[in-house]
Amino acid sequence: MTSDLTLVHLYPDLLRTYGDRGNVLALHRRAEWRGFTVSVVPVTRGEPIPVEANIVLMGGGTDRVQEMIASDLLLRRPELEDLAARETVLLGVCGGYQFLGRSYVAADGTAMEGLGLLDATTEAPEDDRIIGRVVAEASLWGQSFELVGFENHGGRTVLGPRATPLASVVHGSGNNGTDGQEGAVQGTVMGTYLHGPVLPANPRFADAVLTRALAHALDGAVLRPLDDSLEEAAHRTAVTLAR
Numbered sequence: 001m002t003s004d005l006t007l008v009h010l011y012p013d014l015l016r017t018y019g020d021r022g023n024v025l026a027l028h029r030r031a032e033w034r035g036f037t038v039s040v041v042p043v044t045r046g047e048p049i050p051v052e053a054n055i056v057l058m059g060g061g062t063d064r065v066q067e068m069i070a071s072d073l074l075l076r077r078p079e080l081e082d083l084a085a086r087e088t089v090l091l092g093v094c095g096g097y098q099f100l101g102r103s104y105v106a107a108d109g110t111a112m113e114g115l116g117l118l119d120a121t122t123e124a125p126e127d128d129r130i131i132g133r134v135v136a137e138a139s140l141w142g143q144s145f146e147l148v149g150f151e152n153h154g155g156r157t158v159l160g161p162r163a164t165p166l167a168s169v170v171h172g173s174g175n176n177g178t179d180g181q182e183g184a185v186q187g188t189v190m191g192t193y194l195h196g197p198v199l200p201a202n203p204r205f206a207d208a209v210l211t212r213a214l215a216h217a218l219d220g221a222v223l224r225p226l227d228d229s230l231e232e233a234a235h236r237t238a239v240t241l242a243r
Contacts, residue, residue: 004036005037006054006055007039008042012042012044020195021197023091023198036214049083056090059094063154066099067110084187087215088213091191092191097193100184101115101118101184104122118163119186120157120184121157123156125156129154130156130173134150138166141208147167150196157184165181
């Protein structure tokens, strides 16, 4: 029996440095609480991504780990391009975000080709990381919401004209610390530098992702509201700490 939502977690055994598995759990539970059936599929090196995937999540990792998966990830370009063309939601966080772009140059000068699913390039200066809490105003597929999280990245990401920023930074540094942008969106492909993990503390962000991924099951309807009192309390606390 096919599930309403097939949620693929890409490289969970390797891209696990910052606890971004919490994003998988948040989407899983928020879909199940509304009565949808969910399949969570871990996919690592050498394993195919299910063609029925509705969401593919890729978390963050160290430069060493990113080098380990780079060749395998590039072999996936055709299947990921096909998923994006069919409007599967692809979400990359930190290292995953960088890989969705066109290129990444590490602090030691090592250059890695990206997937090119986001019109973005990233370079990491030596010994100069961006670390701290972020508050931003996000806009995603017609929905606007406040976004909060924690950034810890060496890379400076610059967007090209085909990508739009996920959010405008109110507090913090964002993509590069200079242009006031955080994250990127291009069709149903998006990236963010925010950890926390980001989705549990930003339920409106999580629901925007679910609404798009479950469009086939919703058939024009909207997601049933949930009691988000705990999530909103966590969100407010994070905003207070940031400011």
